[in-house]
Amino acid sequence: MNDSGVDYRPVDKDYFDKRGLRRYAGVASLWALGVGAVISGHYSGWNLGLLAGGWGGFALAAVIVAVMYLGLVFCIAEMGAALPHTGGAYSFARASMGPWGGFVTGLCENVEYVLTPAVAVSFLATYLAAVFETSPAWLPLYWVGGYAVFVGLNVWGVELSFKVTVVVTMGALACLALFWITALPVADFGRFALNIGAGPDGKPVELPGGGGPLLPFGLHGALAALPFAVWLFLAIEQLPLAAEESLDPRRDMPRGIIAALFTLFVSATLIVWLNASVAPGSFRLASSGEPLLDGFRATTGGTLAKVLALVACIGLVSSFHTILFAKGRQIYSLSRAGYFPRFLSITHSRHKTPHVALLAGSAVALAIMFVLWFAHGGSEGAEKSGATIQGMLLNMAVAGAMLSYLLQAVSFILLRLNRPGLSRPYRSPLGIAGAVVTLALALLTLAFQLMDPVFVSGVLGVGIWFAVGIAWFAAVGRHRLVLAPEEAFALDAEQSGPR
Numbered sequence: 186m187n188d189s190g191v192d193y194r195p196v197d198k199d200y201f202d203k204r205g206l207r208r209y210a211g212v213a214s215l216w217a218l219g220v221g222a223v224i225s226g227h228y229s230g231w232n233l234g235l236l237a238g239g240w241g242g243f244a245l246a247a248v249i250v251a252v253m254y255l256g257l258v259f260c261i262a263e264m265g266a267a268l269p270h271t272g273g274a275y276s277f278a279r280a281s282m283g284p285w286g287g288f289v290t291g292l293c294e295n296v297e298y299v300l301t302p303a304v305a306v307s308f309l310a311t312y313l314a315a316v317f318e319t320s321p322a323w324l325p326l327y328w329v330g331g332y333a334v335f336v337g338l339n340v341w342g343v344e345l346s347f348k349v350t351v352v353v354t355m356g357a358l359a360c361l362a363l364f365w366i367t368a369l370p371v372a373d374f375g376r377f378a379l380n381i382g383a384g385p386d387g388k389p390v391e392l393p394g395g396g397g398p399l400l401p402f403g404l405h406g407a408l409a410a411l412p413f414a415v416w417l418f419l420a421i422e423q424l425p426l427a428a429e430e431s432l433d434p435r436r437d438m439p440r441g442i443i444a445a446l447f448t449l450f451v452s453a454t455l456i457v458w459l460n461a462s463v464a465p466g467s468f469r470l471a472s473s474g475e476p477l478l479d480g481f482r483a484t485t486g487g488t489l490a491k492v493l494a495l496v497a498c499i500g501l502v503s504s505f506h507t508i509l510f511a512k513g514r515q516i517y518s519l520s521r522a523g524y525f526p527r528f529l530s531i532t533h534s535r536h537k538t539p540h541v542a543l544l545a546g547s548a549v550a551l552a553i554m555f556v557l558w559f560a561h562g563g564s565e566g567a568e569k570s571g572a573t574i575q576g577m578l579l580n581m582a583v584a585g586a587m588l589s590y591l592l593q594a595v596s597f598i599l600l601r602l603n604r605p606g607l608s609r610p611y612r613s614p615l616g617i618a619g620a621v622v623t624l625a626l627a628l629l630t631l632a633f634q635l636m637d638p639v640f641v642s643g644v645l646g647v648g649i650w651f652a653v654g655i656a657w658f659a660a661v662g663r664h665r666l667v668l669a670p671e672e673a674f675a676l677d678a679e680q681s682g683p684r
Contacts, residue, residue: 191284191663193672194523200667204521204530206271206429207537214347215431215441218507219421220448221354225504226416227361227449227456228477228497229308230579234413235471236389238406240378240461241399246410247417247457249626251450254418256623257590258446259613260597262439265425266611267600269434272518272671273425274593280675281599282592284663287671290592291519292654296585296647298512301420302505303550304578306331309501311474311575316495328554332547335506339513340533340540350507357500361452363493364477367484368459377466378458391468409637411630412583417453419586420504421445422593423511426518429670439611474575509543516542522669524662554578577643580634584644587631594624 234243270276272287274294279287310327313319338349376395383401384390400406424442428434460476461467464483470476477497481490517539520530533540557574597620600607613619634644666672 189283189285191666193666193668196667203534204517204532205537206532206539208430208432209347211432212437212440212444214351215424215427215437216444216448217351217354218347218427218510219424219442219445221350221357221503221507222420222423222511223418223445223449223504224354224357224361224452225305225308225501226419227452228357228500229311229474230304230416230575231413231453231457232460232470232473232476233576233579234410234416235381235461235467237402237413238408238410239381239389239397239399239401240467242402242404242407243410243414244457245400245407246414247453249407250411250414250418250630251453253590253623253626253630254421254446256615256619256626257422257593258442259615260594260620260623261422261425262442262611263609263613264593264597264600265428265438265442266435267607267609268671268674269425269428269431269438270518270671270674271426271429271514272522272669273423273428273515274589274596275515275519275524276425276671276674277596277600278592279671281596281603283675284666284672285658286592286596287675288519288524288658288662289651289655290589290596291515291524292651293585293589293592294515295519295654296650297420297582297589298423298508298515299546299550300553300578300582300585302508302512302547303328303554304575304582305501305505305508307554307575307578308474309498309505312478312494312498312501315475315478316491316498325555325558328551331505332551335502335509336543336547338506339509339543340538341536350503350510353499353503353506356496357503358448358452360493360497360499361456361477364480364484364497365455365459368463368480371484372459372462374458374462377463378461380466381468381471389468389471391466395466408629408633412580412634412637415583415586415630416579417457418446418449419583420508420511421449422586422589423508423515426511426514430514435610509547512546513539513543516546518669518671521667522672523666524658527665527667577646580637581643581647584631584634584647585650587627587634588647590627591624591631594620594627 264277268276268280275287275291278290306328309331310324313327379397380392380395381389381401382392382397431437460480463480473479478494481493517530519525520527529542529545531541561573598617601617635641
């Protein structure tokens with residue numbers, strides 16, 4: 186046992202042979218992976234924050250969150266190029282804070298990557314149910330079908346995964362662009378976007394004629410909308426998980442993730458402005474499971490809107506598919522190093538994809554979805570159950586992400602201070618100041634999640650997840666670590682001292 190209270194066990198060559206990955210991705214593939222992972226948040230999810238702050242409050246929250254992600258992405262671009270391992274956030278924290286820091290950071294990210302695909306497939310199910318006019322009681326069938334198809338595609342091979350990612354990401358952006366073009370001539374910002382006011386009891390009310398204030402609930406409302414604004418950018422941080430499948434991660438990772446973020450800045454601005462500026466307006470849009478479909482109904486009419494909404498499912502498919510990719514790699518990396526049970530990191534003998542990790546993570550996500558489904562009435566209250574599940578899953582995923590961002594910002598600061606001589610092919614132009622801003626804004630977002638009485642139970646559920654994971658690592662995992670690439674790098678750094 187070393188000074189960190191962990192033990193490393195020797196493994197033979199066959200161990201890593203059974204856990205091999207294949208390099209394929211270039212800058213374009215990484216850009217598509219970053220945009221594709223996030224883009225479903227521009228189709229559904231973000232709108233749930235409109236009632237919290239009104240349009241102006243939500244827009245202010247989106248700007249604050251954009252600043253947080255700018256700082257985070259520059260940190261990740263630097264660390265991902267310097268530490269090009271599949272571990273991502275766990276790898277950064279392991280190099281800067283030791284095995285316990287690495288495990289806790291990896292656990293935070295694990296919550297995010299297990300639950301974010303669940304949110305995406307739940308919104309996909311809502312869209313499909315609206316398009317095909319099926320009963321809300323059928324939603325679980327769409328969930329299971331979505332996982333079956335896209336886990337299969339991810340298992341089939343990294344080349345296919347990235348090719349599908351590029352195609353569906355381009356399709357998702359094209360669909361959004363079509364909406365922006367059709368919405369511009371009919372947009373009425375004052376009437377529709379500003380149709381939320383504060384009632385005598387302080388709760389949101391609809392203003393049929395619009396013309397409401399930008400900040401009907403003041404600054405507090407804007408801050409309360411922060412967790413929902415995160416959905417406009419959540420999961421872009423997954424790119425470093427593709428490091429060992431990238432052709433040149435030291436060069437391509439920073440380029441891919443920064444280009445993806447600026448693409449998302451443009452898309453987020455247009456969707457928040459235009460989707461709220463057409464019928465039915467911000468008030469009703471805030472409770473919609475398919476806001477883009479509502480927008481198309483206003484700009485193109487009912488029948489054509491259904492056709493376009495079916496096309497719009499590409500955006501939800503894009504995020505679902507790409508975050509499944511990230512989930513498989515994230516579980517794989519923690520398992521390969523022994524933090525999670527080792528069998529989870531075995532890769533497919535032919536396709537060299539982490540099929541066991543994909544299947545296990547998807548089974549956990551579906552189990553959580555069904556527990557929430559039955560806990561909130563199941564098929565008897567299917568429509569209400571679906572909306573509640575989406576909100577709870579979204580908040581759980583955001584809570585995991587915020588904790589991960591906190592720890593990644595700390596990792597960046599510690600690496601800058603303690604490892605000044607580390608080879609950094611790319612350096613963040615914001616430096617430590619950018620990491621500090623990211624840390625502060627992530628803390629602020631998490632604090633306002635805990636103040637939400639509706640979704641605080643989801644955040645507490647994340648706490649239970651952490652408790653179980655930490656108990657496993659303390660009792661079993663820390664005694665069974667393996668010198669995977671992330672571990673070997675960190676131990677070499679510890680032995681050689683600052684450089």
